[in-house]
Amino acid sequence: MSMEATAAEHDGYARPKWLAHHFYTPAQQFNTAKLGMWLFIAQEILFFGALFVAYGVYRNWYPEMFKLASHQLDKTLGAANTLVLLFSSLMAALAVSAAQKGKRMATGTYLLVTIACACVFLAIKFVEYKHKVDLGLLPGTHFEPNLPHGVPSLPANSGSFFALYFLMTGLHALHVLVGIGVLTWIWIRNLRGAFSKENYTAVFVAALYWHFVDIVWIYLFPALYLI
């Protein structure tokens, strides 16, 4: 046994069973998990960043087409979804706060509301997607608009706007779906009593991911709906 491993025991510190054997202290374990999630988020920023660069290039090329095509999106539904996601972020922050205080019931409730908001978000997104598909506002070569009478027709290359719309919001929706899975897993672990005032790392890190998903939408909303 190494000198370091015995040092912890000499200090009178009993190792909790949730502390992995390769960490000295709970703080070290917590900070390592947090660093891992922040590095993953950095990767996600670059991942979504590429799509935003593509968006920037096309918007610079076709500013008028972007404006006209964007008017086919429902601002009200977009704004509603923004509020739903912001509220879910608040619930995730309160879940972490409750977990930090060791309030198991409150943590579970906040997590459930977060998950419910995520489901509402996807439901609204589905309504929007269905409307676009019905009107033939589809990506690239599938763009065959079938707009109601009285609506000004769209430029032929509007398919590139809808390609970006479906790609960006679709990848974001995929992240929401993954978030629902992760938060449900955390909710179940919380129900089983896996967390405490001393150990809430998983709740904190899952919430970090969820807030990131929120931030992506914060940029997507004005970029796509409010041109």
Next chain:
Amino acid sequence: MSAVAHEKGESGNTRGAVRAYAAPSLFYVAVFVGLAALTALTVLQSTFDLGKLNMLLGVGIATLKALLVLGFFMHLAWDNKFYAYIVVTAIFFVGVFYTYTTNDTEKRGLRDPDQSGKILPATGAPAPGGFSP
């Protein structure tokens, strides 16, 4: 011994327990109210055509909202600054990517006026990229 440093943890707690700041619940609610207000502001702004300012205001308000989420919901304001550096670095490289890419795509028509039959919609000048008119 290095073990001592580990033992103390980031918080300086000698027992190495996790110590992260937790703001009062009302504070988080206040942050949410701020975020909702900024959402209303950005929707309101989009009903006015302010020319070049449109894009700037849209990105500006979104960034303000992102900072609120990053700083308070994600605890960056109270956490070790190293996590904030990670985020800033990632955003910096997206900026590098955007700058170099648009420096190409926005100037193609100027540099290669004779290539292919496609045009830059902004100027009508011939350009290799983009869609057929």
